[in-house]
Structures are given as C-alpha cells and as structure tokens.
Amino acid sequence: MIRLNSQDPGFAEAFEKIVGDRRESDAGVSKVVLSVLADVRARGDAALVDYTARFDGHALETEADWRIGAEECRAAFEALEPSLREALELAAQRIAAYHEAQKPENRDYTDAAGVRLGAIWRPVDAAGLYVPGGRAAYPSSLLMNAIPAKVAGVERLVVVTPTPRGAVNSLVLAAAHLAGVDEIWRVGGAQAVGALAYGTERIKPVDVIVGPGNAYVAEAKRQLYGVVGIDMVAGPSEILVVADGRNNPAWIAADLLSQAEHDPVAQSILITDDADFADAVIAAVEVELQALATQTTARQSWNDYGVVIVVDDLLGEAPALSNRLAAEHIEIAIDDPDALFAHIRHAGSAFLGRHTPEAIGDYVAGPNHVLPTGRRARFASGLSVLDFMKRTSFLQLDExxxxxxxxxxxxxxxxxxxxxxxxxxxxxxGQ
Amino acid sequence: MIRLNSQDPGFAEAFEKIVGDRRESDAGVSKVVLSVLADVRARGDAALVDYTARFDGHALETEADWRIGAEECRAAFEALEPSLREALELAAQRIAAYHEAQKPENRDYTDAAGVRLGAIWRPVDAAGLYVPGGRAAYPSSLLMNAIPAKVAGVERLVVVTPTPRGAVNSLVLAAAHLAGVDEIWRVGGAQAVGALAYGTERIKPVDVIVGPGNAYVAEAKRQLYGVVGIDMVAGPSEILVVADGRNNPAWIAADLLSQAEHDPVAQSILITDDADFADAVIAAVEVELQALATQTTARQSWNDYGVVIVVDDLLGEAPALSNRLAAEHIEIAIDDPDALFAHIRHAGSAFLGRHTPEAIGDYVAGPNHVLPTGRRARFASGLSVLDFMKRTSFLQLDExxxxxxxxxxxxxxxxxxxxxxxxxxxxxxGQ
Incomplete structure (x- = not known):
C-alpha cells in the first residue's frame, strides 16, 4: 500500500506513476491467442475438441458433453434455496427495469428542405456471452451481460463456458434459465471466443461477443474486434473512494476490500482530507482482513496496489485527481455528493453518499456492473442495450x-x- | 462483374461466396504497424521526424513544418470560390443539425424502493481525426468526422494529416476552419495514429481516434483499440442497389459507379426483378464509364467486384439477400421503399426512393457518411455523437x-x- 499526501514535494510525480501503471497482462498471450484463433477458424469443432481436452480435461463426445440443455438450467433454478432464488429474481427484475429505459428511440422526420431523415435502431441477430469457469463464474455477471441483450431484442443468446473436468456451476445455470439464454456450449478460453466469432460445424457464429474472462479470453476478443462487435477491452477491476473524516472507517475499509478480494491485481484507492481518518481506515483494513475468507487475494491486492491519498481540500483537489484516474468505480462518501460528482468527468459508475457501497451496484441496484477499467472511462461506457443494437440511418428525397x-x-x-x-x-x- | 439469377442452380453457393469475400488487406501490414507504434511510443517526436522524412518526404524542423495554424485555415476558407464555400456551409449546417438531435439524454430518477439511479453522458476530453493526404483528402470527410465531435462538446479536436513533400490540401484546411478544428499536425500513417494514442513531446494524447486512412492507418487504429476509443474497423466501401424495372438505367448505373470510383476494391451490387433492366443497367454502366474521369478505378472495381443479381420477387427475395450482405449503403429504388426497408435488418445507411442517390448522403443530407463496411452493419453503426461521449451510471441509496x-x-x-x-x-x- 502506498500512502501519499498531496502537499508533499514529489506528489505529482508519484501520483502520475500510479495513473500510468495500467496493470496489464503480459504480451506473450497475444501470440498464443493468434494461433488458437487461426486453428479454430481452420479446423472448427475438431480444434475445440483438442483444446477442451487439453485445457479443461473435458472430452467433447456426446451431445451432453457439448451442450447444457434448457431442462438442466431449469432444474438448477428450481433447486435453488428460496432466499437465493428471490435474490436472483430481484436482481434480474431491477437490472431489466434499468436497461429497459436505455432503449434508444428511432427518428423519422422531414426538414424544411423537404428531406426525410431518420435512424432506426435494431438488435443484432445473435450475441455470445463468455462465462468463466471455476471461481470467477458469477451468476450476477451472467445476468448483467444477458439481460441487456434480451432487453435489446436479441433473438439468439449463446453462452460459452468451460466445464473443467466436467464440473458445471449450478448457480450460473440457474441464472441462465432466469435470463432466457438460448444455448450453452461447454467450451472456454480463446477457442470458445473464436468459435463464436467464426462459427464451427456445431456452433453458429454470433455478431457480438461480451463477458468477462481471463487474459486469453480478453485478448481473443480484442483480436476479433471488427470481425464481431465486442463489449470492451477489460482489465483488472478498481475502486476509488472519496471520503471525508465523518465516515465509519470500517465501512470504508470494507468497500476497499470488496474490490481487493476480486483479484491480486485489483486496485483500491482512498482519497480523504482527514489524515487521522486515513490512519483509521488503514487500521480497519487490517482488522477486516483477519476475518475475511478471501484474505489472501485481498491482502495481496491491498499490499501491492492499494493507495491512500490525503489532500487538503476534498472538493478542491479530489475531482482533478479522480479525473486523472478515470476509475471504474467511484464512491463519494460525503454529505453532499452531488457537489463533488458534478466535477467528475471520467468514471465508469458513481456511488453517492454514505449508504451506497459499490457492492450494491454489483448485484441488485440495476445499472450494469460491466464497466470500463484501466482509465478507459475516459472514452468508454459500461455495458448497455446499445452494445447489442445498431443504427441504420436513412434518407428520402423527392425531386x-x-x-x-x-x-x-x-x-x-x-x-x-x-x-x-x-x-x-x-x-x-436533368443536368 | 458477376451476373447471377436467384433461380439458377448453384445460386446459393455463388451468393455465399460473394458474402464471404471480405476484400481485406493483407496481413503483412500488421507486423509493420506493430513496430511503428512501439517506436513512436518509445521515441516520440524523434520517431515522427524519421517516418515523416521517409514516407512523406517532409522534414519536420520548424514549427511551421510541424503544424498548420488557424490563420492558414481561415485564409484557405476565405479564398474559396463562393459557390463552393456555400456548398461547404450548407453541408456543415445540415450535418450539425442532424447530429445535434443525436445527443443522448441524462437520466436521474428515484424508484419505488427509494433507490436513486441514473446516467450522465459527457464528452471525451480530446479527439483525434486522421485525414488522409493526397487524392483521398476529402473536405466532406473532415466535416463528417469533426462536426459530431464538436456537437458532442469535445474541447480539443486534433487533426493529423500527411503533407507529402510539403503539399497541403487547401480544401481540407478550409473545412477544418469551418468545423472548428483546434490543432493540425503534419504527420500521417500509423506513426500519426500512434502519436495521438500515446502522445509525444509535442502532441498531447487524445481519448478517441476517428477518420479514414489506408490499410496501415486502419490497422494502427485496430491495434490501439482499448488504449483509446476508435470509430470502427473500416474496409473498402460498398453499395447495394435494390431497383425494379421502372427506373432509369442510367441513373442506377451512375449510382453503381459512384461507389466504384472510390477504390478498385470497392463493391457495387444491383438486385433487380427485371432481367431486361439488368441488361440495360450493364449497358449504361459501359456508356457512363466512357465519360468518367475516374474510369480506370471505377472500371476495375466494377469488373472485379461488381455483381448483378436478378430475382423473381423483389419484395420476397431482396430483404434476405440484403441482410446477408449487410451493406454499408443500400438504395431502395421502388415506389414504396418503406415496404421493403421494413424488412432490412442490417445496413449502414438506407437511401429510399428514386430520387435519393447515395452521393447526396455523402455530402449535404446530414446523416453521417462514415459507415460500417464489410458486413459490419450486422453489429456496428455509423459515426455519431455517441462515439465522442461516454456514460457514467450512478446510484444513491439511503438507509x-x-x-x-x-x-x-x-x-x-x-x-x-x-x-x-x-x-x-x-x-x-448494522449486521
């Protein structure tokens, strides 16, 4: 963890170093992905069989080896413990409501010159959704990626997910049932992304590919950008908490750790105008870490990438620092968060006030939790129905x-x- | 030129071959671009000096070698022949009006659970616009790329353009003046795109890069996607004309050639339900070609990539074929174009009726002429103000x-x- 004070000499340089550290994965991934994609394009299903045996220890032979059926998803949903099922349903309903209101309007008008102009939005025909296997298989991610596609009107929503040694995640299947996923293929990695983009004998190609994944999956999506649409180039997650001294240090510590527990290269940053509060939060992080089942990951992230910045004037200094960081998540834990938020130009999503922990947005609030990372909020937005739609402009003139x-x-x-x-x-x- | 009839055996196969031919540039470009970008990132201005001397025969020494100033642009604008100046002004005004209406609305509401939700759209801080040098330097392209950025509210709009052996295009400078471009740098190629993305000593980095360019420029943008936002992966241009027999063959021939004259790998396709009309259009293309100053390019495109498809039933067959092609431009030259357009799911821009040649949309109609090519209309849209803006979602909960x-x-x-x-x-x- 790095602690800085904005009044110290050398602060600007130290801060820019944090801004410049993109925590990117290594470039060796790129070559491997290039060859996997070329192989899937050339050999189709046969390539999927090979990679899935090698990387997932799963043999693709029978239909059931290849696909998870709708009945299996329904059964997983119905087997959910009732409070969990209700939580998933509440999340799905709130996510759908928020995204429903994002649907763009068509335009069709005739101007003073007699020119008819307009634009019509239509959904893509098919979308692919990558769902990671193992620990990072989150039902909430499935809802956040699948529901906007369905709200957009996408007719064919295809999930690919690795099932290491045949193991499926029943929570994810339950969420797939709830979200109305149309196909689930038991393949993962860059090869699954390639199959979605190029199509294989069994898997028909899609138009847009979204969803989280490891460095190979992310690189595969990046390389296929232009062959298909993709949601974004995603990197490790980050949170920026802007808090005055009148917060409970344990609450803020919990917020910082909720990001840190995701990934050893996740980043949690606190900006405060109260040095004693900074001390108290740092102490509270240690206390919270003791009790945390995810403490190994969270501690590594906090030790390696955690940052605490003490400033003189929160309203005067935090906006400029926040805009340089262009964080995926920004919490503004002060009495009048709108006063500060008005000056935030770059952030994926904002969490205003003292009772809005970032985690509420991860699950049930409604806005999407798929957000631009690594300073990409400078130019990118969170996932929305627009990622599954496209616009055809049109013109009509008479003589x-x-x-x-x-x-x-x-x-x-x-x-x-x-x-x-x-x-x-x-x-x-007539000329 | 290939002529097909939808009733012939083998039609489906021949048609799918046309759909599958993406007319992509060769892959060798990718490696060259990778090394140019790495060099610009590492050496900054010094790399720009080297490449600009080598590729453009232009020495970057004095300030005037590096930049074109606002005064020079204003002078170019004021020196325009009046009717041309008025044409540019009409285009700018109509493009601005169409894009102004695209600006998205912010949302801020509180739902039944007492949760405040919303989203705020903001412009990116800075946008870069690539303007090709030489023959492909079009003032209309400058307007189409720059005006949406300015309408979005982008404060810093930076043009990069090669000036081979020092030559500048005064029409482009005039358009830059009209559109309110803030900086113009005399660099081009992948190196200019790299400079915009990474920044150099002289050129501050931007957040989004748009604009047309050759294969190196397009590949540089593709490789930098994620470091910055880009407009799209662009390929050669194409037009699909759907026309019944009650059109003037010469008009339709002119439309097909307006696409073909862009590029030897541009593609013009006619679908009609009248075999005699098809013959007449093919004959008219030959007549029109004779008189055309761009006939070398246009003839090569028409010979190599032109397609004429005769179908039995225009309304019944053309939509499915059109949706497979997902063309950049579609003209629907029939009496009731809306009846057919209602079934077009994938197209960049549509031109309805007999008096709406595609070229009217290239210049003065208002909608953007930067459109998805190479079947990308399946998932992508034309350039809009949204390409220069991004959305921050927000949440506020009380206890x-x-x-x-x-x-x-x-x-x-x-x-x-x-x-x-x-x-x-x-x-x-309190749990």
Missing part, C-alpha cells in the same frame, strides 16, 4: 428536395474529384 | 433503500464466495 440541396453535393463532388458522385445527382436533376 | 434491497446483495455475494462484498453492505445495516 424538389433533390433540387434544393443537390447542387451543393455536385459542387463538392467535383471539388473532391469524384465525378460519378456528382453525376448520380446531376442526372436526376 | 431505508439499502435495507430494502441490501439483503439480496448479501445473499448473492455469499453465494458467489465474495464475503467482503457482502460485508460492505451488511456492516451498513
């Missing part, structure tokens, strides 16, 4: 409208040295 | 709201094996 604006098009086409462009307009004007 | 939905979050966190997540909620509920 009068073409006569009104056509000559300008002809002039520009001529100036650009594109005579056939000009000709296609002029010929309709 | 009562947290008590209402918090327990479900705790249950899910426990089920997922993330105890610090649950703890950050439970501790606030």
């Amino acid at each position: 009068a409208a073409l006569a009104a604006i056509g000559p300008a098009a002809v002039a520009l086409a001529d100036a650009e040295g594109l005579p056939a462009h000009g000709r296609s307009v002029a010929i309709r004007l | 009562a709201a947290l008590a209402a939905i918090g327990p479900a979050a705790v249950a899910l966190a426990d089920a997922e094996g993330l105890p610090a997540h649950g703890r950050s909620v439970a501790i606030r509920l």
Whole structure:
C-alpha cells in the first residue's frame, strides 16, 4: 500500500506513476491467442475438441458433453434455496427495469428542405456471452451481460463456458434459465471466443461477443474486434473512494476490500482530507482482513496496489485527481455528493453518499456492473442495450428536395474529384 | 462483374461466396504497424521526424513544418470560390443539425424502493481525426468526422494529416476552419495514429481516434483499440442497389459507379426483378464509364467486384439477400421503399426512393457518411455523437433503500464466495 499526501514535494510525480501503471497482462498471450484463433477458424469443432481436452480435461463426445440443455438450467433454478432464488429474481427484475429505459428511440422526420431523415435502431441477430469457469463464474455477471441483450431484442443468446473436468456451476445455470439464454456450449478460453466469432460445424457464429474472462479470453476478443462487435477491452477491476473524516472507517475499509478480494491485481484507492481518518481506515483494513475468507487475494491486492491519498481540500483537489484516474468505480462518501460528482468527468459508475457501497451496484441496484477499467472511462461506457443494437440511418428525397440541396453535393463532388458522385445527382436533376 | 439469377442452380453457393469475400488487406501490414507504434511510443517526436522524412518526404524542423495554424485555415476558407464555400456551409449546417438531435439524454430518477439511479453522458476530453493526404483528402470527410465531435462538446479536436513533400490540401484546411478544428499536425500513417494514442513531446494524447486512412492507418487504429476509443474497423466501401424495372438505367448505373470510383476494391451490387433492366443497367454502366474521369478505378472495381443479381420477387427475395450482405449503403429504388426497408435488418445507411442517390448522403443530407463496411452493419453503426461521449451510471441509496434491497446483495455475494462484498453492505445495516 502506498500512502501519499498531496502537499508533499514529489506528489505529482508519484501520483502520475500510479495513473500510468495500467496493470496489464503480459504480451506473450497475444501470440498464443493468434494461433488458437487461426486453428479454430481452420479446423472448427475438431480444434475445440483438442483444446477442451487439453485445457479443461473435458472430452467433447456426446451431445451432453457439448451442450447444457434448457431442462438442466431449469432444474438448477428450481433447486435453488428460496432466499437465493428471490435474490436472483430481484436482481434480474431491477437490472431489466434499468436497461429497459436505455432503449434508444428511432427518428423519422422531414426538414424544411423537404428531406426525410431518420435512424432506426435494431438488435443484432445473435450475441455470445463468455462465462468463466471455476471461481470467477458469477451468476450476477451472467445476468448483467444477458439481460441487456434480451432487453435489446436479441433473438439468439449463446453462452460459452468451460466445464473443467466436467464440473458445471449450478448457480450460473440457474441464472441462465432466469435470463432466457438460448444455448450453452461447454467450451472456454480463446477457442470458445473464436468459435463464436467464426462459427464451427456445431456452433453458429454470433455478431457480438461480451463477458468477462481471463487474459486469453480478453485478448481473443480484442483480436476479433471488427470481425464481431465486442463489449470492451477489460482489465483488472478498481475502486476509488472519496471520503471525508465523518465516515465509519470500517465501512470504508470494507468497500476497499470488496474490490481487493476480486483479484491480486485489483486496485483500491482512498482519497480523504482527514489524515487521522486515513490512519483509521488503514487500521480497519487490517482488522477486516483477519476475518475475511478471501484474505489472501485481498491482502495481496491491498499490499501491492492499494493507495491512500490525503489532500487538503476534498472538493478542491479530489475531482482533478479522480479525473486523472478515470476509475471504474467511484464512491463519494460525503454529505453532499452531488457537489463533488458534478466535477467528475471520467468514471465508469458513481456511488453517492454514505449508504451506497459499490457492492450494491454489483448485484441488485440495476445499472450494469460491466464497466470500463484501466482509465478507459475516459472514452468508454459500461455495458448497455446499445452494445447489442445498431443504427441504420436513412434518407428520402423527392425531386424538389433533390433540387434544393443537390447542387451543393455536385459542387463538392467535383471539388473532391469524384465525378460519378456528382453525376448520380446531376442526372436526376436533368443536368 | 458477376451476373447471377436467384433461380439458377448453384445460386446459393455463388451468393455465399460473394458474402464471404471480405476484400481485406493483407496481413503483412500488421507486423509493420506493430513496430511503428512501439517506436513512436518509445521515441516520440524523434520517431515522427524519421517516418515523416521517409514516407512523406517532409522534414519536420520548424514549427511551421510541424503544424498548420488557424490563420492558414481561415485564409484557405476565405479564398474559396463562393459557390463552393456555400456548398461547404450548407453541408456543415445540415450535418450539425442532424447530429445535434443525436445527443443522448441524462437520466436521474428515484424508484419505488427509494433507490436513486441514473446516467450522465459527457464528452471525451480530446479527439483525434486522421485525414488522409493526397487524392483521398476529402473536405466532406473532415466535416463528417469533426462536426459530431464538436456537437458532442469535445474541447480539443486534433487533426493529423500527411503533407507529402510539403503539399497541403487547401480544401481540407478550409473545412477544418469551418468545423472548428483546434490543432493540425503534419504527420500521417500509423506513426500519426500512434502519436495521438500515446502522445509525444509535442502532441498531447487524445481519448478517441476517428477518420479514414489506408490499410496501415486502419490497422494502427485496430491495434490501439482499448488504449483509446476508435470509430470502427473500416474496409473498402460498398453499395447495394435494390431497383425494379421502372427506373432509369442510367441513373442506377451512375449510382453503381459512384461507389466504384472510390477504390478498385470497392463493391457495387444491383438486385433487380427485371432481367431486361439488368441488361440495360450493364449497358449504361459501359456508356457512363466512357465519360468518367475516374474510369480506370471505377472500371476495375466494377469488373472485379461488381455483381448483378436478378430475382423473381423483389419484395420476397431482396430483404434476405440484403441482410446477408449487410451493406454499408443500400438504395431502395421502388415506389414504396418503406415496404421493403421494413424488412432490412442490417445496413449502414438506407437511401429510399428514386430520387435519393447515395452521393447526396455523402455530402449535404446530414446523416453521417462514415459507415460500417464489410458486413459490419450486422453489429456496428455509423459515426455519431455517441462515439465522442461516454456514460457514467450512478446510484444513491439511503438507509431505508439499502435495507430494502441490501439483503439480496448479501445473499448473492455469499453465494458467489465474495464475503467482503457482502460485508460492505451488511456492516451498513448494522449486521
């Protein structure tokens, strides 16, 4: 853990070093992924059989080896302990409600020149959702990725997920049932992403691929960007907590650790204007860590990447620092969070006030928990229904409208040295 | 040019071959770009000096070698021949009006559980716009890329453009003045894209990079996706014209050639239900070609990639074929274009009726002419203000709201094996 004070000489340099540390995975991954993708493209199902045997210890032979059926998902859902089922249902309902309101509106109007203009949004035909195997298989992630696709109107939603030595995660199957997933294939890694993008004999290709995964999965998505649409290039998770001294240090410590327990390279940062409060939070982190089942991961993240910054003036200094960090999550734990939030230009998602721990957004609040990491909130947004839709603009002119604006098009086409462009307009004007 | 009839045996196979031919550039580009980007990242301005001398024959020494100033752009604008200036102004005004209406709305509401939810859209801080040098330097492209950024509210809009042997394109400078571009740097190629993404001593980095370019520029953008936002992975341009026999063959021929003149690998496709009309269009293309200053390029494109498909039933067959092609541009030249357009799921932009040549959309109609190519309309949209903005979702709960939905979050966190997540909620509920 690094502790800084904004008044110290050398602060700017130390802070920029934190900003510049992107915690990226190593570049060796890129070559491996390139060859796996080429192999899946060339050999299809046969390549999937080979990689799945090698990496997951799972033989793809019978239909049941390849796919998990709808009945199995329904059974997993119905076998859920009632309070857990209700929690999943509450989450699904709130996520659906929030995303329903994101649906974009079509436009169709005629302007003063008599030109009809507009744009129509339509869903993609098919979307693929990567669901990690093992420890990182989260039913909440399945809901967060699948529900926006379904709200967008995607007709075919395909899950790929590794089942190491045949083991499936029944919570994930239950969530798949609830979200209305259409197909589940028992393949993972870069090979599964390749299968979704290129298609194989068994798996029909999709148009968009979303979902979290390890470095190989993330790199496969990055390499296939343009062949298909992808949600984003994701890196390790991070939280920035901006808190004054009037918070309970244990609450803030819990928030910092809720990020740290995800991943040894996750990052938790506290900015406060109260040095004693900073001390108290650091002490509380140690106390909280003792009781935590995930303490190994959380401690490593906190030790290696944790940051505590003490500033003089929270409202004056925190916005500029926060905008440089462009964090995935920002908590603003002060009495009037809107006053500070108004100056936050770059953040994936904001959690306002003292009773809004980031974790509430991970599960049941409604906004998406798939968010830009690694300073990408400078230019990227969280997952939304728009990631599963696309827009077709359209135009319609009659003779009068073409006569009104056509000559300008002809002039520009001529100036650009594109005579056939000009000709296609002029010929309709009888020129 | 390939001519097909949908009733012929072997049609499906021949058609799928056309769909599958992505007309991609060669893969050798990728390695070169990788090394150029690494070099610019490591050596900054010195690398730009070297590449610009080598590829553009332009020495970057004085300030005027590096940058084109605002005064030079203003002078270029003021020197425009009046009718051309008016055409540019009409285009700019109509593009601005169309994109102004795209601006997304913020959301801020409190739901029945007492949870405040919302999302705020903000522009990126800085955007970079690549403008090709030489023949492909189009003022219309500058307007189409720059105006949405300015409408979005981007404060710093940076153009990079190669000036081979020092030559600048005064039309482009005039358009830059009109669009309010803030900086213009005289660098091009993958090295210019790298400079925008990583920053150099002179050029501050940007958050989003847009704009057309050759295969090296396109590959550089693709490789930098995730470091910055990019508009899209672009390929050669294409048009699909769906026309019945009641069109003027010369008009349709002009439309097909307006695409073909862009690039020897551009593609023009006609689908019609009238074999005689198909013959007439093919003959008219030959006539039009004779008179065309761009006939070398247009003829090569038409010969190598042109396609004419005769179907039995336009309304019955054209939509499915069109959706497989997912063309950048689709013209629907029939009396009731909406009837057919209603079944078009995938297209970048549609041009409806007999008086709407695609070229009108390239210049002055208003919708963006930067559109998804190479079947990417299956999942991608044309350039819009959204490409220069991003969304921060937010949440605010009070104690009562947290008590209402918090327990479900705790249950899910426990089920997922993330105890610090649950703890950050439970501790606030006094548990």
